[in-house]
Amino acid sequence: MTNLSKLNVSLTKHGAHKIALLLAKYDKDEVLNHLWGTDEGINIESAQAHKNLSVTAAGKVPDVWNKAREQGEETINALVLIAIIFSHNALIRAMQNGAGIVPLTGTIIRGKQLDEKAYTNFAHTIEQLGFSTEHSKNHVNYDLSKLFKITGLNGLVAELLQLKLKTAGWDQKNSLQDELIANDFHKVFAVSKERFLEWLTTGGLPAEKLIEDASFFLATDELPASKFKPFKFSAGHNKKKTGKVTVTAPKSDGTASLLHNEMQNKLYSELVATHGEKSVGTEVPTGHGTSIDVVVKTDKFCRFFEIKTEQSAKACIRQAIPQLLEYAYWDCEADKVDELIIVGPVQATPEAESYLEFLRNTFSIPISYKFYDINAA
Secondary structure: OOOHHHOOOOOOOOOHHHHHHHHHHOOHHHHHHHOEOOOOOOEOOHHHHHHHHOOOOOOOOOOHHHHHHHHOHHHHHHHHHHHHHOOOHHHHHHHHHHEOOOOOEEEEEEOOOEOHHHHHHHHHHHHHOOOEEEEOOOEEEEEOHHHHHOOOHHHHHHHHHHHHHHHOOOOOOOOHHHHHHHOOHHHHOOOOHHHHHHHHHHOOOOOOOOOOOHHHHHOOOOOOHHHOOOOOOOOEOOOOOOOOOOOOOOOOHHHHHHHHHHHHHHHHHHHHHHHOHHHEEEEEEOOOOOEEEEEEEOOOOEEEEEEOOOOOHHHHHHHHHHHHHHHHHOOOOOOOOOEEEEEEOOOOOHHHHHHHHHHHHHHOOOEEEEEOOOOOO
16 A cells, blocks of 8 residues: 655755756766765765665666656756655645645745755755746745656656655555556646646646746735845846747747747847846846846846747737736835836737837836847847
8 A cells, every 4th residue: 555654765965956967967877876976066865866766675776767868957857856756755745735726836835835954955956956936045936837848758757656656655456547646646746637647648738728927827825025025136047948949830838938948048148248247137036926037237227028939929018018017016116127128039010019109108117029039049
């Protein structure tokens, strides 16, 4: 009988996520030889690595990790996150309890889902592996949607979760899918049973298509004012995965994500060339649990950029305006930002330009649209 309490590993040892760096560099049969002292900045406790990787009693690292290596860094990071979560029953419960209203998203709060050091380490893991959307001392917001966009990840996840269930004593009388659902593993990913099984068995995207920035538009939780922080600019950019993108054909969620990343990477470089590295930041926290795609802040002005990937300027504008207005004015401060700029991959029509001009002239909203020709950049 499956007993998830058998899944346990140290939650107070820091650096478990760095196993992803070793997997990207070494064959799975070499990884355990480099846990401590051979690679700069990497010191991982052996017992922790063994449990996270589901190493056999004979010391063999499962083949699933070389399969992940074949697919690249994004797959490695995703599978490492899942391995860490499903190596401890406390993390499984934390993710289940932290699941948000918006599918594939959630929040882990210090002292609620996890205590002190366990929270600090897990929140850092979520951020370092690329799934955090907001990270503070007391909470971390996460978005797992890109897990469902990585080709071939579903099969590796099924293989890995089977190993975790066996460690937990699964007698295999039920099918793997039935056992996963019986233990509410779908809730870890904040999705319905149906969507989870669809992805796990077919690799297809979940049936319900999420709009871009769904966590912003659909979430209804409101933190009390005491949890808010003043907006504080921070420079810097974590370069994101890109790939072949197009704006001439209907796009999948995966293509939209890559296009957004491509635009953000190149816009950051362009703005740094103009204003300097110390004046440009990406994914800058607003202080209210959200983040701004790109911010330029100098001694003379502050500009917020919101990137959209829709197929018309009107759609980009429609989605970006409520975000930019909230980012800029939720604190009811008129002088936080000087310009609000919507960045889209298509030219604005005369009607769109007139609309924005009307908003500027009539309501004094400093908003404009920037066409970013990704194919020419």
